[in-house]
Amino acid sequence: MTPVESGGDDSLYAVRQKVYVRSVTGWFATWRWTLVWATQILFYGLPWLQWNGRQAVLLHLVERKFYIFGWVFWPQDVFFLAVLLIISAYALFFFTAIAGRLWCGYACPQTVYTEIFQWIEQKIEGDRNKRIKLDKSPFGAQKLGIKGAKYGAWIALSVWTGFTFVSYFSPLKELIHEAVTFSFGSWELFWILFYGGFTYLMAGVMREQVCKYMCPYARFQGVMFDPDTLVITYDVERGEPRGTRKKGVDPRVVGKGDCVDCGICVQVCPTGIDIRNGLQYECIGCAACIDACDQVMEKMSYPKGLIRYSTENAIKKHWGRKEIFGHVLRPRTLIYGGILAAICVAFLWGLATRAPLRVDILRDRATLAREVDGGWIENVYRLQIMNMTEAERAFEITVSGLENIRLEGGSKEFRIPAAAIESVAIQVQIPPDAARPGSSNPIYLEVKAVDDPSVFVREKSTFLMPN
């Protein structure tokens, strides 16, 4: 049994034999498809969702504002982005330690798009054997038609994917308008084709090579594994010695194990490896071989699970389910999990207490201090007021910290539009005898929302006296 049929495919990396993946059904395949649907409905659907009369999720690059449902994030919120990345990393550590490459097998875009592309391929060209035959057949009108249909469908899906991707960064409404009037901005069009092209290349052409040679995670995932990590395992003890036999024959009688050496587990493997050789870094943990082998076992009336999720320890010590689950909680997972939970709580707390108002004070550099009518001394400040909410809001500015200190023209009210920064100049004055000449004095500027006095910012600044 040769593991993979040779396909004469261009080898991008090491000599690559084209993998003709056989389709598979079963419990894990259902899960995989559920996740394909869930992630893709989310990905393709999210830009169409509206919120507060705008696109619900929009990482608006031109405005430099990220709209995510009720929130508006500014570059100043980069802290949240950083924490989000840390959370993702820890989640990856955590789940890898528990059950191996769950991410790769079920949720990674590379897997998901490969799966979708393969589904199209299978619908148009037929399952594995038909595809191998088709590729070997001479060129003709029929082959051209079938291949053309496949590539056409792939290209259409890729372009749509690229369009969706760009609509996360550029408002979808404008993009649709540009699409129907054929007036795409050149960069938008470029990025649609760039992302679409990459989708096509990765899911249609390179496929398992991305996981094998290009993915950083695949390279270091091993360090997160330990003997209690659940991974896809072939039960060597039960399966060997492998070999063909007649149906209904008790394998022990003919001196064989349960593996009938049908090779189906290899045919369904998207990375084209033989799981019977043990855990390999190429295995993306998609569990397709479990489904496939279970079907074989069922046909042979053997118990299922010759290939199954198990751990190194469980195989060695013949543990059952209970012992395996008993070892899910161990120092490594507890530490990963604990850190993960702590960061998540901190993140949510940060979100919940995120100030709806921010103020930056800049001293006006042109005029440090000057004398105005009545001998009063005046300093000018520039306030950058950020209204982080999505409604226009009125703010009142007051000043304190020195005797008789006042704003020119009394207390000031400013209206700041929704989710906007506005720069406001204010003149602060004190009587000449309130501070020593040449001194610099701490003062406090307070910006308060008129409709909600709990929303306020008090900032310290300095008041300079002329000599």
Add this chain to the structure above:
Amino acid sequence: MLKLIQVLWPSFLVAGLAEILFFTVINPQELYLLGTPVRFSPLATYSIGFFGFWLVCAASSLMTLFFQRTADEINHPEG
């Protein structure tokens, strides 16, 4: 082909990271090009920035590849 991917792919990943970090901190409208404010559209600035980063990173990957050649390969270039 392998060499091409070895140069372009890691640099692509790092350029993506650099792009995010750089433009989170710096507003493309506040950049100066040879003393005059950048007048491209923000989208153009982001894009050019990305390819700039990619180019720089690719140059570094290329150097790595170049220095990886063994003495034997240098002494007997015809292979």
